[in-house]
Structures are given as C-alpha cells and as structure tokens.
Amino acid sequence: MARRLLTASSVRTGLNIASWIAPALAGHGAYVTFCKTWKRANLRVTEQEVHASAIRDVVVVRGKRVVTYRWGDGVKPVLLLHGWRSRASRFASFVPQLLAHGYSPLSFxxxxxxxxxxxxxxxxxxxxxxxxxxxxxxxxxxxxAHSYGVQCALLAVHNGVRTRRLVAISGVADLGFLVDEFHRRLGVNERVVRRLHRRVQQEVFSAGQGGGQRSPGARAEAAVPMLVIHDGSDTTVGMDHANRLIADYAGPARLLVTDRLGHQRILIAREVVQAVVEFVDETPRPASLALAPEADD
Structure with missing residues (x-):
C-alpha cells in the first residue's frame, strides 16, 4: 500500500510540475497514466465454471493480443462488454440464461x-x-455493457457496429466523468486536468464521434432500442448518469432502477439477468400494427 501511495504521489508531483514548465508533456503524461489499467481483476470462484467452459480465441488489434470467449453454437450472438479494471468473466451469471433462450454469448x-x-x-x-x-x-x-463498457458500446454503434438491441448497466454517461474521477483520485492540478480533457476529446473525435465528451448516443444514427439498468444506491456511478443516458439517446430507451445492488452486485442479481434476457427476447411490433386504430366493440 505504501509503495502504491508513493507511486501516485510521485506521478502527481511530476505532472503538476510539468504543467508549468512543459504543459504539452504534462498533458501527454496524464493521458498515458489515465489509460493504464495498473491492476487486473482476478477471476472469482463463482465465475470459474462458466469461464472454463468458453471456447477461447484470439484477435489482434493494433498489435495487442485480445482473448475472446464464446459459448453456444454461434447463432444469435450477444456481446457482453465489461467495465474498467474488470474482465469478461464478470458476466458469468448471464451466460446460462442467454444459452437457454437460444443465444450465443460472447465476450472478450x-x-x-x-x-x-x-x-x-x-x-x-x-x-x-x-x-x-x-x-x-x-x-x-x-x-x-457495464460501466465504462457502455461508452465503448455507444461509440462502436455510432461508428457502424450493428446490433438489434443495447443494454446499459451502471453506465457512465460521458467521458468527462472519468477524467474528473482521475482528477479526484490522483489530485493533479487544474492545468493538467484541462490538458487531459482536451486529449480525451481529441481521441473521441479521431474515433469518429463529433459530440465532444457527452455520450455518443446523443448522435447515434443507429437508434436501436436501449434498456438502461442502474441501481439507486450506486456510489461509483451515480443515478444521474442513467438519466443522462436516457435523455441523450437518439432512439427509444427505457429505465429499470434496482435497489441496494450497487455498482458490481448488479451483474449477478437474478432479476437483472432476467430483465436483460427478456429485453433481448422482445420482438418489435411492426409499425403498421402499432399505428392501427383500435376496433370498436
């Protein structure tokens, strides 16, 4: 613990000093620090059986080896996206239920x-x-998608990834929140934070999203139905994020609020898994039926 605190203190001091004598270097250093995961989440005992049953593959993206996991026969794939400092195995509770309904879960x-x-x-x-x-x-x-993965999913859909439905669990509504959290935890000065905000925004621009640090859902052309699930007692990502995701989204969206599940336990709650599977299972009503007048008695 002491070593970790010393490292954080050294990084903070270095970035703060650099912000006055070499602002561009401070911005770059902050961005590199911001993007590093530092610590990997462990596989939990309750996840081991489902995790071990997956078919593993590897894809390489920009030189990085990414491990993928698949269950089922490949028909009707459902992609599960984990959050920051998390891992695919956190969705172990979803896999059996999705399989039972004829879907093929996959993750990475x-x-x-x-x-x-x-x-x-x-x-x-x-x-x-x-x-x-x-x-x-x-x-x-x-x-x-869960937490940070929600922003990644929205940006991907905005940039052309195809899906019939979206589910945002404990989702972060904008990338600026993550920068502010970095600021709060590391304690760097405002000059560093302003540089980091600009760098993150440039990254999103370069990825094809022209809406700044707000949710890519605000400009999503593929306005597929979205279910937003958030816990009222989530102290990691507050309930206001769920409301903003709904308000910003270009397509139809609904909100499910849970109680006393927090930011992590929400992924193993039976009622959440059931709600997600039921939402994925829904068949949209044809427009002709939705608009048809009711018959007289």
Whole structure:
C-alpha cells in the first residue's frame, strides 16, 4: 500500500510540475497514466465454471493480443462488454440464461484486462476490438455493457457496429466523468486536468464521434432500442448518469432502477439477468400494427 501511495504521489508531483514548465508533456503524461489499467481483476470462484467452459480465441488489434470467449453454437450472438479494471468473466451469471433462450454469448478481455495483452486501453481502441469481434463472429442480436463498457458500446454503434438491441448497466454517461474521477483520485492540478480533457476529446473525435465528451448516443444514427439498468444506491456511478443516458439517446430507451445492488452486485442479481434476457427476447411490433386504430366493440 505504501509503495502504491508513493507511486501516485510521485506521478502527481511530476505532472503538476510539468504543467508549468512543459504543459504539452504534462498533458501527454496524464493521458498515458489515465489509460493504464495498473491492476487486473482476478477471476472469482463463482465465475470459474462458466469461464472454463468458453471456447477461447484470439484477435489482434493494433498489435495487442485480445482473448475472446464464446459459448453456444454461434447463432444469435450477444456481446457482453465489461467495465474498467474488470474482465469478461464478470458476466458469468448471464451466460446460462442467454444459452437457454437460444443465444450465443460472447465476450472478450479488453487490452490491459484479464488474459489479454497490453497495459492500457482507450475507448477508441475498445471500439476497434468490438468491430473486429463483429467482423469475425457476425452481427449482434444485442450488446450488453457495464460501466465504462457502455461508452465503448455507444461509440462502436455510432461508428457502424450493428446490433438489434443495447443494454446499459451502471453506465457512465460521458467521458468527462472519468477524467474528473482521475482528477479526484490522483489530485493533479487544474492545468493538467484541462490538458487531459482536451486529449480525451481529441481521441473521441479521431474515433469518429463529433459530440465532444457527452455520450455518443446523443448522435447515434443507429437508434436501436436501449434498456438502461442502474441501481439507486450506486456510489461509483451515480443515478444521474442513467438519466443522462436516457435523455441523450437518439432512439427509444427505457429505465429499470434496482435497489441496494450497487455498482458490481448488479451483474449477478437474478432479476437483472432476467430483465436483460427478456429485453433481448422482445420482438418489435411492426409499425403498421402499432399505428392501427383500435376496433370498436
């Protein structure tokens, strides 16, 4: 613990000093630090059986080896996207239920996470992995994303990844929130934070999103139905993020609020898994039926 605190203190001091004598260097250093995962999440005992049953493959994106996981026969693929410093195995509770309903769950450990290569990743790189996974395994019936993965899913869909439905669980509504969290935890000065905000925004611009640091859903052309699930007691990503995701989204969206599940336990709650599977299973009513007048008695 002391070593970690000393490292954080050294990084903070170095970035703060550099912000006055070499601002561009400070911005670059902050961005590199911001993108590093530093610590990988461990595989939990409760996830081991499902994790071990997966078919593993490897895709390479910009030189990084990304481990993918597949269950089922490949028909009707549903992509599961983990959050920051997390891993694909966190969706173990979803796999049996999706299989039982005829879907083929698939997931991957993002660069710098789980069993994949690299020490860092970005929302743009995460999106490139999603695109490569779709190229290899086909159009998704649904994308189910958690936390940071929600922004990655929205950006990917905005940039052309095809899916019939979207599920955002405990989703981050904008990338600026992540920069502010970096600021709060590391304690760098405002000059560093302003540089980092600009660098993150440039990354999103270069990835094809012209809406700044707000949710890519605000400009998504592929306005597929979206289910937003958020816990009212989530202290990691507050309930306001769910409301903003709904408000910003260009397509039809609905909100499911859970109670006392927090930011992580929401992924293993039976009612959440059931709600997601039911949403993915829904068949949209044809427009002709939706608009037809009711018959007189």
């Amino acid at each position: 450990d993002a660069p710098g996470h789980g069993h994949s290569g690299g020490e860092a990743t970005t929302v743009a790189e995460y999106g490139r992995v999603i695109d490569e996974v779709q190229r290899r395994f086909g159009t998704f019936e649904a994308i189910v």
